[in-house]
Amino acid sequence: MSENHTDHATQQLVQAAIKAAQNAYVPYSNFPVGAALRTTDGTVYTGCNVENAAYPATICAERTALVKAVSEGDRTFDALAVTTNSGGFPCGICRQMLYEFAPDLRVIVAMPDGQVLYDLPLNELLAHGFGPKELAPDASR
Ligand SMILES: [Zn+2]
Numbered sequence: 288m289s290e291n292h293t294d295h296a297t298q299q300l301v302q303a304a305i306k307a308a309q310n311a312y313v314p315y316s317n318f319p320v321g322a323a324l325r326t327t328d329g330t331v332y333t334g335c336n337v338e339n340a341a342y343p344a345t346i347c348a349e350r351t352a353l354v355k356a357v358s359e360g361d362r363t364f365d366a367l368a369v370t371t372n373s374g375g376f377p378c379g380i381c382r383q384m385l386y387e388f389a390p391d392l393r394v395i396v397a398m399p400d401g402q403v404l405y406d407l408p409l410n411e412l413l414a415h416g417f418g419p420k421e422l423a424p425d426a427s428r
Contacts, residue, residue: 293403297368300325301397304368307333307348308399314338321370322348324356327363332356349381353388366393367409374404382413390418 300323308321320336334351385392392409
């Protein structure tokens, strides 16, 4: 799918992710990532990856956007745009964190020039994911 075939709202979300990547703090990996998470009412929360000298303390762009949204009271999401220089997908930890709130989330993977590489649901990226329903007393298989 090329940039020319994406709708305006999708490209707006991608552009927000591209802008967010400019704030990435990545002195160790030099791998900036930008994310833009859209709520069902249209609010967009952006995030970048923030690295740390103690490497495991690093947080990804997607989770940065997610915790910003949740900390502001938003918990319903319909789309996420992610940009990296390599067209990479969200990591497993981010897939899990996002799945908690939006198993059907649209995940849009794009390049820094706005080209959309993938547009697919989170539940395809995290098949048979573990979510809140698994902890319900009446959960059944
Ligand atoms: Zn991640």
